[in-house]
Amino acid sequence: MSEIVRDARRETQGTGSGRAIARPGLEWISAYTTAALGEISLDLRDNVNLWGAPPSALQVVRETSATELVSYPAVSATRLTETLAAHLGVRADEVVTGCGSDDLIDACFRAVAAPGERVAHAEPSFSMVPRFARLNGLEPVGVPLRADGAADIDGLLATGARIIYLCSPNNPTGTITPEAEIRRCIAEAPGIVVVDEAYAEFALTRDWRAEAPGMEKVLVLRTFSKAWGLAGLRVGVGVGSRALIDAVVRSRGPYKVNALADRAATVALEQDAEWMRETATAAVESRIRLEALVAGRRGVRRWPSRANFVFWQVEGDAVAIAARFAAQGIGVRAFRGLPGIGDAIRIGVAPWPMLERLAPVIAEVWP
Numbered sequence: 001m002s003e004i005v006r007d008a009r010r011e012t013q014g015t016g017s018g019r020a021i022a023r024p025g026l027e028w029i030s031a032y033t034t035a036a037l038g039e040i041s042l043d044l045r046d047n048v049n050l051w052g053a054p055p056s057a058l059q060v061v062r063e064t065s066a067t068e069l070v071s072y073p074a075v076s077a078t079r080l081t082e083t084l085a086a087h088l089g090v091r092a093d094e095v096v097t098g099c100g101s102d103d104l105i106d107a108c109f110r111a112v113a114a115p116g117e118r119v120a121h122a123e124p125s126f127s128m129v130p131r132f133a134r135l136n137g138l139e140p141v142g143v144p145l146r147a148d149g150a151a152d153i154d155g156l157l158a159t160g161a162r163i164i165y166l167c168s169p170n171n172p173t174g175t176i177t178p179e180a181e182i183r184r185c186i187a188e189a190p191g192i193v194v195v196d197e198a199y200a201e202f203a204l205t206r207d208w209r210a211e212a213p214g215m216e217k218v219l220v221l222r223t224f225s226k227a228w229g230l231a232g233l234r235v236g237v238g239v240g241s242r243a244l245i246d247a248v249v250r251s252r253g254p255y256k257v258n259a260l261a262d263r264a265a266t267v268a269l270e271q272d273a274e275w276m277r278e279t280a281t282a283a284v285e286s287r288i289r290l291e292a293l294v295a296g297r298r299g300v301r302r303w304p305s306r307a308n309f310v311f312w313q314v315e316g317d318a319v320a321i322a323a324r325f326a327a328q329g330i331g332v333r334a335f336r337g338l339p340g341i342g343d344a345i346r347i348g349v350a351p352w353p354m355l356e357r358l359a360p361v362i363a364e365v366w367p
């Protein structure tokens with residue numbers, strides 16, 4: 001058990017004879033932290049856009065006025081909602097925005113499932129999902145990925161869960177679930193399906209979001225944190241049927257997208273789509289070159305990533321391997337003991353001149 005979990009349990013036990021301060025169940029949830037890695041000069045742990053931020057968004061942030069800071073923003077990011085709806089050809093009340101797509105996963109879980117119900121997800125998948133499930137009194141159920149890296153739709157359906165969470169391309173493996181399989185899942189699911197497309201801009205899969213409102217029980221999520229280069233502003237968006245969007249909006253609460261984020265994400269969408277496409281293309285090129293560095297090496301197996309990161313299943317201790325990168329000032333993510341996979345590392349990509357630094361470390365770790 002980690003320090004953090006132990007501390008959380010001590011807090012929960014309270015001091016006197018009365019009940020604990022935190023509600024029952026919270027003792028198993030630690031505060032989310034990111035590991036400190038010492039002197040990191042190249043951080044490849046978060047899959048953000050290391051080519052930079054959209055120029056138009058940066059301009060908006062630089063030109064902010066006192067009024068914009070003094071006033072409350074729109075309750076539900078009107079500018080961004082309407083612009084995105086127009087881009088996609090859906091109605092504004094079929095779009096929801098949030099403080100990152102994390103916020104929308106959280107709000108959606110709370111909006112559609114009653115405490116005690118289940119959330120089924122692939123294993124491994126986005127680590128925030130079991131966390132948000134538990135925070136909302138729900139039971140997360142992991143279903144191993146198929147050997148080809150796609151979600152096991154039959155396995156997920158067999159759980160009978162109120163919510164099925166699908167992530168494509170999947171974090172941390174980068175693998176996709178074919179659109180036909182996702183559609184079958186939505187058609188056959190007894191409840192709601194959340195499709196997290198945080199990395200769709202890199203995979204160049206077909207954008208089917210305009211059809212989501214007509215499917216009634218699906219919420220399709222995207223984020224401005226990855227390809228759009230705005231993780232610091234915290235903006236996520238979802239598309240779905242009016243009834244589902246309404247439930248998520250009510251469960252989410254107001255003012256989750258701040259005034260600067262609303263305006264910056266909107267101008268980025270309007271003016272920097274081409275910038276986004278160019279940097280996403282460069283990210284895919286960097287990923288292919290990075291993958292080539294381990295081709296044919298023993299002790300490391302590449303998963304077929306379609307995202308802006310690589311996922312390498314490794315022999316030996318992933319934490320020790322990550323430490324060897326860290327010793328050279330490079331931050332990579334280590335995963336230990338993943339079900340059906342074992343140890344693995346995930347490395348986000350960057351402009352190639354930065355990534356070249358990895359070549360000697362790779363040659364040393366997997367000679």
Ligand SMILES: *Cc1c(COP(=O)(O)O)cnc(C)c1O
Nearest residue numbers: 100101102126171198223225236
């Ligand atoms: C990074 C990521 C997100 C985005 O989270 P934000 O809260 O929008 O920053 C969502 N889902 C997955 C799978 C991710 O990897």
